[in-house]
Amino acid sequence: MQKILVTGAFGLVGSDLVSELQKKHGNDQVIALGRQTIDGNFHGILEQGDVRDYAAMEALIKKYNIGTVYHLAGLLSVGGEKQPDLAWDVNVGGLKNILDLAKDYQLKVFWPSSIAAFGPTTPKHDVPQHTSLEPTTIYGVSKVTGELLCQYYFKRYGVDVRSLRYPGLNGYKAAPGDGTTEYAIHIFYGLIKDNAYTCFLKEDARLPMMYMDDAIKGTIALMEAPAEKISVRTSYNFAAISFTPGELVAEIKKISPDFQISYEPDARQQIAESWPQTIDDSRAREDWGWQESFDLAAMTRALYEGVKAKLQK
Numbered sequence: 001m002q003k004i005l006v007t008g009a010f011g012l013v014g015s016d017l018v019s020e021l022q023k024k025h026g027n028d029q030v031i032a033l034g035r036q037t038i039d040g041n042f043h044g045i046l047e048q049g050d051v052r053d054y055a056a057m058e059a060l061i062k063k064y065n066i067g068t069v070y071h072l073a074g075l076l077s078v079g080g081e082k083q084p085d086l087a088w089d090v091n092v093g094g095l096k097n098i099l100d101l102a103k104d105y106q107l108k109v110f111w112p113s114s115i116a117a118f119g120p121t122t123p124k125h126d127v128p129q130h131t132s133l134e135p136t137t138i139y140g141v142s143k144v145t146g147e148l149l150c151q152y153y154f155k156r157y158g159v160d161v162r163s164l165r166y167p168g169l170n171g172y173k174a175a176p177g178d179g180t181t182e183y184a185i186h187i188f189y190g191l192i193k194d195n196a197y198t199c200f201l202k203e204d205a206r207l208p209m210m211y212m213d214d215a216i217k218g219t220i221a222l223m224e225a226p227a228e229k230i231s232v233r234t235s236y237n238f239a240a241i242s243f244t245p246g247e248l249v250a251e252i253k254k255i256s257p258d259f260q261i262s263y264e265p266d267a268r269q270q271i272a273e274s275w276p277q278t279i280d281d282s283r284a285r286e287d288w289g290w291q292e293s294f295d296l297a298a299m300t301r302a303l304y305e306g307v308k309a310k311l312q313k
């Protein structure tokens with residue numbers, strides 16, 4: 001039987017996706033590829049490697065008879081601005097390697113794009129599926145490039161590659177990455193450790209967001225949908241909730257009324273301002289039945305319980 005490879009397996013999405021895929025297919029069917037952030041308590045098949053290394057990736061595909069790749073390895077918006085060359089090499093070079101291997105070994109591929117593909121010329125509200133894509137970050141540039149590469153490999157070579165424009169994803173299994181929407185995870189560490197947090201975005205910085213369980217459910221649903229249902233081969237708009245730091249704090253105060261918040265916006269605020277506030281994801285809903293489950297209150301409760309349990313271990 002063909003196995004599943006997950007790159008970036010110990011990142012924010014990978015940490016939840018790998019365990020879900022293991023539950024569905026069995027621990028011996030999922031290969032977790034990590035580079036730096038490998039979890040020492042991991043149970044399953046673990047490989048260490050770099051997605052920029054084509055030969056190493058090809059060896060893995062052959063060694064495990066891989067049929068599907070969830071290619072998650074990549075730098076985020078803030079990390080990308082610190083190291084633009086590295087962001088380009090990993091985000092674009094890594095994807096190109098996976099798509100070339102997909103062409104030669106008939107792999108099915110999932111690759112995440114992001115709301116970072118949008119920019120200041122994109123409408124701020126209810127962004128349509130097809131719109132202006134003029135991002136200001138190297139991360140966003142790599143996502144637009146990646147979307148076009150995916151569509152090219154589908155049209156030119158028939159590679160079954162599927163993608164979602166992830167909003168800010170909020171989970172607790174992995175440490176939050178170096179992104180802009182990640183304040184919405186860091187705030188829970190502040191809540192549980194100090195009952196206080198200094199936010200690097202403004203109180204009214206509204207951004208599209210989603211609880212991790214919904215993101216994993218949507219990712220797997222997209223990959224399991226029949227090919228004829230997939231009408232977008234760049235990347236689907238994908239949305240659940242939109243909120244501001246102020247609205248998240250109001251929700252947190254229902255759990256901890258004395259929670260102290262202060263706002264010290266920095267360069268990350270400019271990145272947030274370049275992104276839209278709400279997304280129209282009706283194509284995903286119509287094509288393959290996307291539907292979220294978590295609203296802001298349910299997400300807040302789940303993150304609070306999850307981070308608390310993690311920090312108490």
Ligand code: AKB
Nearest residue numbers: 076077114179180181
């Ligand atoms: C980031 O903020 O960089 C990411 C993203 C929206 O892709 N969370």
